[in-house]
Amino acid sequence: MVVTIKDVARAAGVSPSTVCRALSAPELVRAETRERVRRSAAELDYSPNRAARGLITGRTGNLGLVVPDLGNPFFPGVVKGIQARAREADHAVFLADTDEDPAAEVRLVRTLAKQVDGLVLCSPRMSGTELRGFATQTPLVLLNRRVGRIPAVTVDNPGGMRQAVTHLTALGHRRIAYVAGPRTSWSNRERVRGLRAAVAAAGAHLAEIGPVQPQFDGGVAAADPVLAAGVTAVIAYNDVIALGLLSRFNARGIAVPAEISVLGFDDIALAAMVHPSLTTVGLPMESSGRAGVDLLLALLRDPEGAGATRRELGTHLMVRASTGPPPTD
Amino acid sequence: MVVTIKDVARAAGVSPSTVCRALSAPELVRAETRERVRRSAAELDYSPNRAARGLITGRTGNLGLVVPDLGNPFFPGVVKGIQARAREADHAVFLADTDEDPAAEVRLVRTLAKQVDGLVLCSPRMSGTELRGFATQTPLVLLNRRVGRIPAVTVDNPGGMRQAVTHLTALGHRRIAYVAGPRTSWSNRERVRGLRAAVAAAGAHLAEIGPVQPQFDGGVAAADPVLAAGVTAVIAYNDVIALGLLSRFNARGIAVPAEISVLGFDDIALAAMVHPSLTTVGLPMESSGRAGVDLLLALLRDPEGAGATRRELGTHLMVRASTGPPPTD
DNA sequence: GCTGAGTGTGAAATCCTTTGCGGACTCTTG
DNA sequence: CAAGAGTCCGCAAAGGATTTCACACTCAGC
Numbered sequence: 001m002v003v004t005i006k007d008v009a010r011a012a013g014v015s016p017s018t019v020c021r022a023l024s025a026p027e028l029v030r031a032e033t034r035e036r037v038r039r040s041a042a043e044l045d046y047s048p049n050r051a052a053r054g055l056i057t058g059r060t061g062n063l064g065l066v067v068p069d070l071g072n073p074f075f076p077g078v079v080k081g082i083q084a085r086a087r088e089a090d091h092a093v094f095l096a097d098t099d100e101d102p103a104a105e106v107r108l109v110r111t112l113a114k115q116v117d118g119l120v121l122c123s124p125r126m127s128g129t130e131l132r133g134f135a136t137q138t139p140l141v142l143l144n145r146r147v148g149r150i151p152a153v154t155v156d157n158p159g160g161m162r163q164a165v166t167h168l169t170a171l172g173h174r175r176i177a178y179v180a181g182p183r184t185s186w187s188n189r190e191r192v193r194g195l196r197a198a199v200a201a202a203g204a205h206l207a208e209i210g211p212v213q214p215q216f217d218g219g220v221a222a223a224d225p226v227l228a229a230g231v232t233a234v235i236a237y238n239d240v241i242a243l244g245l246l247s248r249f250n251a252r253g254i255a256v257p258a259e260i261s262v263l264g265f266d267d268i269a270l271a272a273m274v275h276p277s278l279t280t281v282g283l284p285m286e287s288s289g290r291a292g293v294d295l296l297l298a299l300l301r302d303p304e305g306a307g308a309t310r311r312e313l314g315t316h317l318m319v320r321a322s323t324g325p326p327p328t329d
Numbered sequence: 330m331v332v333t334i335k336d337v338a339r340a341a342g343v344s345p346s347t348v349c350r351a352l353s354a355p356e357l358v359r360a361e362t363r364e365r366v367r368r369s370a371a372e373l374d375y376s377p378n379r380a381a382r383g384l385i386t387g388r389t390g391n392l393g394l395v396v397p398d399l400g401n402p403f404f405p406g407v408v409k410g411i412q413a414r415a416r417e418a419d420h421a422v423f424l425a426d427t428d429e430d431p432a433a434e435v436r437l438v439r440t441l442a443k444q445v446d447g448l449v450l451c452s453p454r455m456s457g458t459e460l461r462g463f464a465t466q467t468p469l470v471l472l473n474r475r476v477g478r479i480p481a482v483t484v485d486n487p488g489g490m491r492q493a494v495t496h497l498t499a500l501g502h503r504r505i506a507y508v509a510g511p512r513t514s515w516s517n518r519e520r521v522r523g524l525r526a527a528v529a530a531a532g533a534h535l536a537e538i539g540p541v542q543p544q545f546d547g548g549v550a551a552a553d554p555v556l557a558a559g560v561t562a563v564i565a566y567n568d569v570i571a572l573g574l575l576s577r578f579n580a581r582g583i584a585v586p587a588e589i590s591v592l593g594f595d596d597i598a599l600a601a602m603v604h605p606s607l608t609t610v611g612l613p614m615e616s617s618g619r620a621g622v623d624l625l626l627a628l629l630r631d632p633e634g635a636g637a638t639r640r641e642l643g644t645h646l647m648v649r650a651s652t653g654p655p656p657t658d
Numbered sequence: 659g660c661t662g663a664g665t666g667t668g669a670a671a672t673c674c675t676t677t678g679c680g681g682a683c684t685c686t687t688g
Numbered sequence: 689c690a691a692g693a694g695t696c697c698g699c700a701a702a703g704g705a706t707t708t709c710a711c712a713c714t715c716a717g718c
Binding site: 047049050051052054055060062065070071073075076077079080083084087092093094095096097099111112114115216240243244246247250269270272273274275 | 376378379380381383384389391394399400402404405406408409412413416421422423424425426428437440441443444545569572573575576579598599601602603604
Binding site for chain 1: 695696697698699700702703704705
């Protein structure tokens with residue numbers, strides 16, 4: 001039914017060994033034979049059984065990808081980048097969504113690890129210790145997180161916050177609020193760190209609200225405390241929270257940006273679709289994904305990983321309609 | 330390094346055959362032996378090599394999932410449902426994103442087919458002929474599309490449109506516009522069909538605009554023609570288009586819903602997050618995914634597919650703030 | 659005590675591909 | 689012309705699990 005290497009061998013009048021070599025180590029077989037084999041293979045539409053090959057080479061040609069929540073619009077962008085790059089390198093991608101559950105994440109990594117050559121862990125929620133443990137057993141790349149010497153792709157979160165603060169202070173804001181994401185999030189910690197430094201350097205004042213769930217409701221819930229803090233601008237941990245803020249401000253009749261400026265983080269697609277459109281710090285989502293796969297493939301080629309194992313990508317400020325000068329009182 | 334069936338056999342003092350049976354056909358081995366084997370397997374943390382098993386059984390335990398564009402917020406929901414159900418059935422999921430390119434879709438299906446037991450094709454863009462061709466070669470389930478007798482999960486698009494029209498006519502609307510999605514989209518054709526019937530039954534008038542790209546810009550572009558059509562309500566092919574409409578109406582100073590009501594389709598997460606929040610026809614995204622996997626697994630168990638091969642899911646109207654009575658003039 | 663059925667286990671074949679080893683052959687060189 | 693070096697290709701083993709077949713054993717029945 002399905003064509004095997006033997007069928008090709010018979011058709012080309014050679015042994016299976018020669019077929020194998022003709023296709024994957026061409027220099028070992030005479031040009032004439034090679035062509036004959038290749039023609040037969042093409043005619044029969046033969047392609048090697050990956051399971052059988054994997055059994056002997058130890059390589060599956062598959063990558064594993066673990067994300068916390070596809071429902072969070074940040075992740076599909078990353079997944080697309082990973083997909084695309086993996087496909088270029090002739091690798092297929094297993095996808096697993098953990099629903100933000102660290103325990104599920106551990107289980108999934110454990111089971112996926114056995115079926116793939118390497119894993120990309122996107123914003124992993126498990127502990128650093130667990131990550132280090134997995135990293136010694138299986139090739140692994142982190143996205144949006146740094147742990148020990150595990151290869152990782154991150155974005156310049158402090159730099160992004162600097163851009164955000166520069167924008168706001170240039171507009172004249174001196175009192176800024178931050179709505180924090182989950183305490184367990186590495187990205188949140190990095191953003192807070194960069195934000196504090198930037199605000200201090202600008203001689204402005206920072207009010208920290210939260211942490212809240214990095215979801216719409218989290219933003220809704222944070223809106224009133226933000227107003228109570230008496231600030232003229234607010235930066236949210238991510239765009240989805242910022243949308244929650246906008247919604248609640250709107251409900252309370254607070255004008256944005258006339259009375260308060262709102263700034264998000266991530267630049268998800270919706271940021272440009274809402275009203276007022278959201279000023280936000282854009283992250284290179286697809287590039288992150290691609291870079292992650294590049295690092296992983298490099299790691300597979302050279303397991304000792306002498307090469308570059310870190311990659312930090314830049315952010316870009318997208319100025320839209322939700323930020324403006326502070327009210328003049 | 331990695332533990333094989335032989336290691337377990339040695340530890341339990343039996344042959345590999347017995348280990349295999351103890352784990353996958355328990356009734357064939359004496360209770361005492363079975364327990365001994367299981368303990369050894371657990372101690373060594375053994376799990377069978379899926380590639381080796383697949384080689385002989387012909388089953389990989391993997392499913393393939395093909396989607397047109399993860400960036401479209403409709404699909405991540407479906408993917409989550411598929412993920413979850415597949416995992417419950419102990420199957421892993423290969424994900425491929427075609428970027429809305431029918432040719433890429435064909436290529437991806439062809440390559441994926443060889444590595445999986447079956448495929449779920451989500452809103453496939455390729456031709457019906459091609460789909461039928463693949464369906465004879467590999468177990469396959471369609472989501473959001475019907476072609477011949479290929480097993481499929483769909484939603485009741487005409488029913489959803491009926492709900493939408495009922496809502497609008499109850500509010501008093503008599504002149505309704507529809508912004509159409511791509512002509513090649515099966516869902517769009519079904520929605521148009523249901524819409525025409527419902528509008529006719531209500532004795533109202535329908536203005537058809539488009540087709541436009543099912544994206545934000547498509548909605549922006551359609552807004553002015555909608556206004557020119559002199560309607561009091563507009564239904565969009567999907568929520569993303571509806572968001573584009575809202576944005577353009579806002580820019581032109583048209584009040585929603587005071588001057589015009591806007592209705593979307595899909596109930597993506599953002600629909601509740603924008604202002605005014607979007608009235609829309611909700612689709613069971615996760616359930617669709619789960620149902621798709623159920624159909625596929627049934628098909629794998631019984632390739633002749635005597636069982637139910639079709640599943641149509643209901644829609645639900647989410648009334649929010651973007652619809653209201655027509656202006657009284 | 660022997661036969662027959664029935665139960666539990668192991669040996670070996672099988673799935674498909676890759677690869678180490680060695681045989682056959684050609685060609686160069688002394 | 690013989691020896692040595694190269695080139696090209698086939699044989700067979702290997703990889704890990706499943707499954708068929710057959711063997712060994714137990715026990716009931718006569």
